[in-house]
Amino acid sequence: MTADTRQRRKKRLDAQIKACRKCVRPDRLNVPGVTESAPGFGSIDSPVAIVGEALCRACMAKQEPFYGGSGRVLDRCFQRAGVDKTDLFITNSIHCHPPGDRDPYPHEVKNCADWLRAELREIVQPRLVIGVGKFAKASLLLLYPDARELNWPFRVPRLRRLDPPRLTYLLFPPHPYYIMTRAAPIREQYERRLARAIVWGFATAPTGPTE
């Protein structure tokens, strides 16, 4: 897919996500201003994607995943890595805001999997996908049966000679919401390690889309 085609596909996909009405029970999702969706945010050329669980209320209002709250932990990681939030691609395993910031239900994660697949596998095609939270992890393991999972704490992996050049790497650090409540040295260590992973993802990315 050329850059233009991916851009057009993203625009179409964003409209499909905003119009999606797949989740109606027990809560009706994608009701504007109440349980509204936000499509993936940032650069579709990014070699690094971050996938969270669901859109929080503030994120819904801003139409930006990881806005404020635990997003501030990620903001500090981006700063350490020398990248802007808009340089990455950031999305969620479900694109809507569940009422009361509850956990997504399994059927909602399943319903939203096609949108996540289109964002990551068709359009962005990142080298490194960082999933935070158990729902993000479950979605990504299904989406990338062919990926190589890296251990957390992150260490620069040894690239194997027989690895395909376009191999996708998955990384599952703790959710920044959990880290937010930890002592300063733990937060500092988390931010340093995640920043290192982001730098590595940008540095080792092959150029151009993978398919």
Ligand code: SF4
């Ligand atoms: S969570 Fe996903 S599948 Fe469900 S209504 Fe929202 S956009 Fe559609």
